[in-house]
Amino acid sequence: MNTTLYTVTIPVFIKSLENLSGFIDKAVLHAEAPAEGASAINLPELMQARLAPDQFPFVKQVQLASDTAKAFAARLNGEEPVAMADTETTMEELKKRIDATIAVLKEVKPETVDGKEDAQVTIKWFPGKFITGFGYATEYVLPNFFFHVTTAYAILRHNGIQLGKADFLGAISLQDLA
């Protein structure tokens, strides 16, 4: 695999969003059938759970991971990201949001990302400013994306959902040594 602006972003986001959807599966499973000794989980409350009073809740962490991922290729090309309404009220809807985001990412053609290192990316909350495509990817999109996926994971862990690093990383592409 060559290292390009596309290969270090879009496939990475797709895999991590699939993992994020798996976190929700485990939360739903826990709510439906708590393990012996585990506390009961109320899913609507879990969607609104947060780690600090002024932090975004779980539902918003997932929406922001989605937003960060789907904005990337669009912003590199001076286009508006695909809009999603942030109206999810159930874990099932949140999984659909993730699926829809993955579908957007799968439509991104590598040639619309690669070579955009020097593109001038404008972000509405920095008026009169731009960041290069490379800076946008490495200083904003990658850290911010993982920030929200990890915070979503941390909120679930804090609320007793049994998740581990293997859930966060997903399957690793191991091969047999010769």
Place this chain on the structure above:
Amino acid sequence: MNTTLYTVTIPVFIKSLENLSGFIDKAVLHAEAPAEGASAINLPELMQARLAPDQFPFVKQVQLASDTAKAFAARLNGEEPVAMADTETTMEELKKRIDATIAVLKEVKPETVDGKEDAQVTIKWFPGKFITGFGYATEYVLPNFFFHVTTAYAILRHNGIQLGKADFLGAISLQDLA
């Protein structure tokens, strides 16, 4: 800036570790002079704080961020990472650990990372297996690094340290639009 295996990893880790050191500065400041209405912070307790009973505490999250970052170039080249003893008991020592990690990263020459996409990277807990250098970077090192920095941040946030996204991302390389 060109997108290479080096440019999407080592400088990204350095910046994020600098930000992580800044989180600790805010925790120390909070402990020394809590804002009006803020709860008192005990730094030794904060180093051992975690979000779930079976999660690593703050100190270990920082050590693992360090380990993940400093192992990257070494493993790509079949070398043992620079060893650090995991004996930090104060926030000051933890900041020195971060500084030492940054120093290791600053010594990494781009040519020892770039072009290593197809290197066979072996990891001790996957005996008989390897992962390519590219897979190691994108499936393991980048997600795992940000996982531990974000979890460290989340533990501090949960314990009342006033941190925000700007602390996590650090300064963004904005330029003036023409």
